[in-house]
Amino acid sequence: MVTAAHVREALAAVKDPEIPTCSITDLGIVHDVRVTAERIEIDLLPTFAGCPALDVIKRDVEQAARDLAPEIEVRFVNAPPWTIDRLNDDANDALKAYGISPPLLQIGRAHNVTCPYCGSDQTVEESAFGPTPCRTVRYCNSCRNPFEGFKTKR
Amino acid sequence: MSDPRASLLFALADDELILGHRLSEWTGWVPYIEEDLALSSIAQDEIAHARMLLDILSVIDGRDPDALALGRAPGEYRNAILCEQPNTDFAFTLACHWLYDHADNVRLRALQESSFKELREAVAVMLLEERYHLEHADAWFRRLADGPVDARHRFGEALANAIGMAEALFEPLDDESVLVSEGILPTGTEEWHDEWMARIGGMLDEVGFDQVLTSQGEPETGEMVPTSTGEIESTEQIARRVPSSGAGGRRGEHSEHFEPLWLEMTALYRAHPGARW
Numbered sequence: 317m318v319t320a321a322h323v324r325e326a327l328a329a330v331k332d333p334e335i336p337t338c339s340i341t342d343l344g345i346v347h348d349v350r351v352t353a354e355r356i357e358i359d360l361l362p363t364f365a366g367c368p369a370l371d372v373i374k375r376d377v378e379q380a381a382r383d384l385a386p387e388i389e390v391r392f393v394n395a396p397p398w399t400i401d402r403l404n405d406d407a408n409d410a411l412k413a414y415g416i417s418p419p420l421l422q423i424g425r426a427h428n429v430t431c432p433y434c435g436s437d438q439t440v441e442e443s444a445f446g447p448t449p450c451r452t453v454r455y456c457n458s459c460r461n462p463f464e465g466f467k468t469k470r
Numbered sequence: 471m472s473d474p475r476a477s478l479l480f481a482l483a484d485d486e487l488i489l490g491h492r493l494s495e496w497t498g499w500v501p502y503i504e505e506d507l508a509l510s511s512i513a514q515d516e517i518a519h520a521r522m523l524l525d526i527l528s529v530i531d532g533r534d535p536d537a538l539a540l541g542r543a544p545g546e547y548r549n550a551i552l553c554e555q556p557n558t559d560f561a562f563t564l565a566c567h568w569l570y571d572h573a574d575n576v577r578l579r580a581l582q583e584s585s586f587k588e589l590r591e592a593v594a595v596m597l598l599e600e601r602y603h604l605e606h607a608d609a610w611f612r613r614l615a616d617g618p619v620d621a622r623h624r625f626g627e628a629l630a631n632a633i634g635m636a637e638a639l640f641e642p643l644d645d646e647s648v649l650v651s652e653g654i655l656p657t658g659t660e661e662w663h664d665e666w667m668a669r670i671g672g673m674l675d676e677v678g679f680d681q682v683l684t685s686q687g688e689p690e691t692g693e694m695v696p697t698s699t700g701e702i703e704s705t706e707q708i709a710r711r712v713p714s715s716g717a718g719g720r721r722g723e724h725s726e727h728f729e730p731l732w733l734e735m736t737a738l739y740r741a742h743p744g745a746r747w
Contacts, residue, residue: 364515364518364599365515365518365519365521365522365595365596365599366511366514366515366517366518366519366599367518368514394522394588394591394592394594394595395591395594397591397594397595397598398595399598442504443504443505443507443508444508444602444605444606445504445507445508445510445511445512445602445606446507446511447507449511449514449515449599453504453507467602469598469599470598
């Protein structure tokens with residue numbers, strides 16, 4: 317008998333298409349999983365409403381759960397709103413591994429986001445708008461590299 | 471009789487959709503790359519928010535969200551005409567952006583308390599994302615207001631040109647009294663207007679841009695007149711302040727700039743009905 321835990325385990329293999337080191341379960345995108353004998357329903361939370369990867373994530377989730385039930389329904393829901401509090405420690409490591417500084421756990425983005433390359437906290441935000449809605453563009457004054465930060469959406 | 475919630479959702483969604491479309495025209499043309507990315511990202515967010523609202527409306531209205539976004543006649547759009555204004559120059563875009571985002575913030579904060587659950591949930595998401603738009607708008611406001619003479623002058627002029635149209639973001643909605651009595655609107659558009667005016671008025675004052683507000687038509691007289699019940703009250707309480715320019719959007723009356731935008735925005739949808747992408 318397939319349980320919600322089995323489904324979540326299968327979904328842990330699905331990566332965010334724009335952060336390929338990071339699983340969607342670590343990012344906290346998987347909200348609710350409901351399993352019945354013939355059907356699995358999965359509720360996902362967009363990190364940002366305008367995330368262009370939503371369709372790809374939905375397709376990958378359907379694919380990953382396909383063998384677990386004859387019928388799979390995957391949908392994005394608005395509640396609860398996704399925030400950075402849904403990230404787990406693995407997500408923080410995976411973001412760093414991809415060169416994206418994980419979000420600070422407090423509001424106030426001006427200081428001490430650390431550089432993913434040299435670890436310095438002498439970094440500044442160049443722009444709140446990066447290559448995807450969830451990322452910012454920052455600059456490290458120590459190693460003089462531009463890098464990306466994860467938005468502190470909360 | 472149509473569902474009163476539809477007039478609210480059309481107003482909110484169309485503001486975001488049309489503004490998002492207009493802002494997307496800046497992609498590739500903004501003075502520098504970071505700002506190009508910023509305006510493009512904001513456009514993307516606004517269109518995504520329109521989609522969230524149209525998804526909710528779709529359940530009430532029966533039409534699918536694409537048909538609601540792209541399949542309506544020009545006169546059926548309910549956006550304030552501020553949102554459809556051509557970009558002309560960068561200062562004007564930033565002035566509209568600042569005026570709009572403060573207005574949007576005032577109404578979204580009010581709608582957090584709405585009795586309409588699906589809307590309340592969408593608003594919670596929107597507020598988390600609109601925060602970045604507001605910070606962006608305020609950063610430009612300070613930068614241009616403190617800027618070199620030409621920047622300050624052009625920005626001040628753009629604000630004065632846009633303010634009347636921005637006030638019309640608070641034009642009364644169809645069935646507003648029903649929306650208020652049902653708690654769908656916790657507060658009415660007039661209260662939103664006043665809160666917004668107090669907020670932007672304070673900021674304009676701080677940077678010495680107070681002429682932006684005084685340039686708007688005649689001030690209210692506050693004259694005392696008798697009402698039908700024989701009581702005396704000030705006209706301020708009777709006559710809703712009517713924006714001196716820019717009203718009509720909430721009734722589907724648009725400026726001459728709307729139709730060219732609509733023709734472009736809906737071209738693919740009209741050429742290939744039912745196309746998926």
